[in-house]
Amino acid sequence: MGKEESGMNSTEVEALLERAATQIMLGENAETVATLALLSSISIPAEAMKLVVELHGVAKENVSEQNQWEDESSRAQVEQGLDRLRQILSEFAKTGDVVVARAATPAQVTSSALNQDPELVGDFILESREHLQTVESGLLVLEKEPTNPETLNAVFRSFHTIKGLAGFLEFAHIQAVSHEVETILDLARTGQLVLSPNLVDLTLESADFVGKEILRIEAQLHGQDPGEEQDPWSLLDRVRKVIGGDHSASAPEQAKVVEAVKEVEAPVKVAEIRKPEVVASVSEEATVAPSAAAGQDSKSKKAVTTDTHAIRVDTAKLDYLLDMVGEMVIAESMVRLDPDLSGTKNTRLQRNLNQLRRVTEEVQKVAMATRLIPVGTLFQRVNRLVRDTSRKAGKMADVELVGEDTQLDKTIIEELTDPIMHMVRNSIDHGIEAPADRVKAGKPQSGRVQLKAYRQADHIQIEIVDDGRGLNKDKILAKARERGLIGDTVHLSDSEIFQLIFEPGFSTAEKVTDISGRGVGMDVVKKQIQKLRGKIEIQSTPGLGTTFYLKLPLTLAIVDGLVVGVGRERYILPIYSVHEMFRPTENQVSTVQGRGEMVMVRNQLLPLIRLHRSLGVRPKNEDVLQTLLIVAETEGRRFVLMVDEFIGKQEVVIKSLGASIKNTPGIAGGAILGDGRVGLILDLEAIYVERSSRAEIIKESLLTAC
Amino acid sequence: MSTAVLAIPTRTKEERAGKYLAFHLGPEEFGIQVLKVREIMGIQEITAVPHTPLHTKGVINLRGKVIPVVDLRLKFGMPEVTYTQRTCIIVTEVEGESGPMMIGAVVDGVSEVLNLAVADIEDTPDFGGEVATTGLLGMAKVKGKVKILLDIDHVMTHQDLNELGKLLN
Numbered sequence: 001m002g003k004e005e006s007g008m009n010s011t012e013v014e015a016l017l018e019r020a021a022t023q024i025m026l027g028e029n030a031e032t033v034a035t036l037a038l039l040s041s042i043s044i045p046a047e048a049m050k051l052v053v054e055l056h057g058v059a060k061e062n063v064s065e066q067n068q069w070e071d072e073s074s075r076a077q078v079e080q081g082l083d084r085l086r087q088i089l090s091e092f093a094k095t096g097d098v099v100v101a102r103a104a105t106p107a108q109v110t111s112s113a114l115n116q117d118p119e120l121v122g123d124f125i126l127e128s129r130e131h132l133q134t135v136e137s138g139l140l141v142l143e144k145e146p147t148n149p150e151t152l153n154a155v156f157r158s159f160h161t162i163k164g165l166a167g168f169l170e171f172a173h174i175q176a177v178s179h180e181v182e183t184i185l186d187l188a189r190t191g192q193l194v195l196s197p198n199l200v201d202l203t204l205e206s207a208d209f210v211g212k213e214i215l216r217i218e219a220q221l222h223g224q225d226p227g228e229e230q231d232p233w234s235l236l237d238r239v240r241k242v243i244g245g246d247h248s249a250s251a252p253e254q255a256k257v258v259e260a261v262k263e264v265e266a267p268v269k270v271a272e273i274r275k276p277e278v279v280a281s282v283s284e285e286a287t288v289a290p291s292a293a294a295g296q297d298s299k300s301k302k303a304v305t306t307d308t309h310a311i312r313v314d315t316a317k318l319d320y321l322l323d324m325v326g327e328m329v330i331a332e333s334m335v336r337l338d339p340d341l342s343g344t345k346n347t348r349l350q351r352n353l354n355q356l357r358r359v360t361e362e363v364q365k366v367a368m369a370t371r372l373i374p375v376g377t378l379f380q381r382v383n384r385l386v387r388d389t390s391r392k393a394g395k396m397a398d399v400e401l402v403g404e405d406t407q408l409d410k411t412i413i414e415e416l417t418d419p420i421m422h423m424v425r426n427s428i429d430h431g432i433e434a435p436a437d438r439v440k441a442g443k444p445q446s447g448r449v450q451l452k453a454y455r456q457a458d459h460i461q462i463e464i465v466d467d468g469r470g471l472n473k474d475k476i477l478a479k480a481r482e483r484g485l486i487g488d489t490v491h492l493s494d495s496e497i498f499q500l501i502f503e504p505g506f507s508t509a510e511k512v513t514d515i516s517g518r519g520v521g522m523d524v525v526k527k528q529i530q531k532l533r534g535k536i537e538i539q540s541t542p543g544l545g546t547t548f549y550l551k552l553p554l555t556l557a558i559v560d561g562l563v564v565g566v567g568r569e570r571y572i573l574p575i576y577s578v579h580e581m582f583r584p585t586e587n588q589v590s591t592v593q594g595r596g597e598m599v600m601v602r603n604q605l606l607p608l609i610r611l612h613r614s615l616g617v618r619p620k621n622e623d624v625l626q627t628l629l630i631v632a633e634t635e636g637r638r639f640v641l642m643v644d645e646f647i648g649k650q651e652v653v654i655k656s657l658g659a660s661i662k663n664t665p666g667i668a669g670g671a672i673l674g675d676g677r678v679g680l681i682l683d684l685e686a687i688y689v690e691r692s693s694r695a696e697i698i699k700e701s702l703l704t705a706c
Numbered sequence: 707m708s709t710a711v712l713a714i715p716t717r718t719k720e721e722r723a724g725k726y727l728a729f730h731l732g733p734e735e736f737g738i739q740v741l742k743v744r745e746i747m748g749i750q751e752i753t754a755v756p757h758t759p760l761h762t763k764g765v766i767n768l769r770g771k772v773i774p775v776v777d778l779r780l781k782f783g784m785p786e787v788t789y790t791q792r793t794c795i796i797v798t799e800v801e802g803e804s805g806p807m808m809i810g811a812v813v814d815g816v817s818e819v820l821n822l823a824v825a826d827i828e829d830t831p832d833f834g835g836e837v838a839t840t841g842l843l844g845m846a847k848v849k850g851k852v853k854i855l856l857d858i859d860h861v862m863t864h865q866d867l868n869e870l871g872k873l874l875n
Contacts, residue, residue: 322770323770324769326770327769327770569753570753615757617756656772657765657772657774658765658772658773658774658808659803659804660762660802660809660862660863661755661758661762661774664755664756664757665757666756667755667756667757670753672770672772676767678753678764678765679753
């Protein structure tokens, strides 16, 4: 697809039609297919577009590699189709421009496809969203490197696909907008125009328009109210003004450009915009050099628009697959370890069993990774947000993303989007200072927002770091007192004070902006994180910035587990919270007055928790010296767990224990062990906290009873 | 008995008719709707879960899914017995607050599948006084023996079945 497709008008459409017809007649069959493909990439009335796509399909299918038609009937079909196409187009030509005639259809989402082909529309929605994501991340790259050819192509292709699909499904507004944007991008692609920041803005706006339109289509698809109509005209107007500067255009076209300039200079009415000439109008902006963009951080990362081919699978299916793979692994190990087989001298059988084991392991590994996606998709959206928000707030901010490859369960990522967006918005609006203030404070003019994701111990940690002014403790305290959240004399630790901002309706912003400051939000953020069974913590230094720590459990993720035995039961400890295991010697264990049993580990006195007491099971051994001690850590606190024996190490899938018993204290979930039995995954945090209350009380009462 | 108060007005007699899986706990015979039964399995090792009610025996692995198992004897306040070869786990699918869920029920043994016609089922009699009869679908007389038809949805999702237990004991 060359530059021909940009700025196409009705005469050119006709020319292409003629070309196709001639090519068929001359037997230039491969060229016919190409011409049809070209036609299908132009914005023409939906009715015609449908036909073109159909004809293109027929031609592509039926022209052999030898450049011959497979059969006469399909050739005839294409020929007739072209005739019909000509008719349709000439009818449209009577009523006005080819391109805009269709766009002039009523602004609501009206497409017969909505009723006739809801599945197709559903696919369109999903696919377009993916493309919009590519567009968005691509444009942010282009903002810094306006001529990056790969990214330009990627963004162009995405708009192109959206346009094609929208045309096919008769979503006129989307088609019209994406067509015009595509034209800009094509000019940029062919080096006739450089994407200035303004153009990037405009393109982003167009992408947003398409996104919103898709939302409306989706609503309508689900029988909901699609909401207010969007007016594409002002946007189209502006986009069309930009298009131009097609210096390599032929003479008649240049004449047209001149004409168009006149029109643009005159007060432009919507009705006039719908005339064909304006499609190729010119703008003073078109050749703006991106001098501002060129000076930007050249270290900025390359676009992370990795083209992953993906299909959508019902999560229930995935869960089922995981369950079955788990069972398969168990069945396989039972066969392999069967006494009749493991002692066999049949080398062929042994070899085959080994092969089976390898394959099973591989299948398990793959199956377990199916639900996880990199957190990068979420982070990418932050890029855009920071850009928009900082502009709106008149601030400057760079984004730094770390650990985009960190894998997180898809559902968690989805649930995490809103809270993270909210916090980032807050960081910019409240955290990052205005450029002048920053310079005064001796900081670089541009603020920095950093998003980090990494796996730590048994959870995923996400940090949102800004280098802004930090939280104002006194202000928070004053506000809290004013609102009666705390008494006047209460003294709180720093982290307790920071937690106050999660109170509903709490805001210390002096003025409410349209970005944030209304005090709705942080409480919702906290609730959402808690819903994911995560935790949120804040660290803040005045003048240096604020960091939000999100700790997310692996709820649905996989956990590397240490399987231990207590009595007849087996329990799983997340391996990341385990430091070491050892058999104690006599002088290591002591009882400290008022603090219960303690163990000396590497010159550190750690509290001892007898797991069997916490869990209420009968152990094999009460004598500490006969048991195994495990040094575990949770929330930065170390303690020693006493268990009977170490059984093994296993990667397990955390499973819910079912609605009726899932909230059992001390138990995080269940997992299927190697022999098919269920093992319980321990919630070490809860066990540690409970120790001080329950276990100690029991012990005290036992002591006093003696 | 025909004048008895209908305990579960939402279910018509027609709805109650159908196939029932008959099982017993001690001398008492029960029935639950076959549609609610996913499968019947022999007793197997159950992983105990701490800090749960006594009648929750723990969890088992049902082909890769972890499901809780309830001892119906204990749920109804009947004396505990050691499990035997005949002890079964009936895996039921019941309507929980958040959609359908699977729960295993330990019973002394299952006997047969009964095909009960409308005429075979009688409403739960009014036992008078405080006795709560929710949890029961009705009574069926089969070959001269009375079988208690359980509303397994209710039985499995409610903790407090003391009243029902009193009735059974």
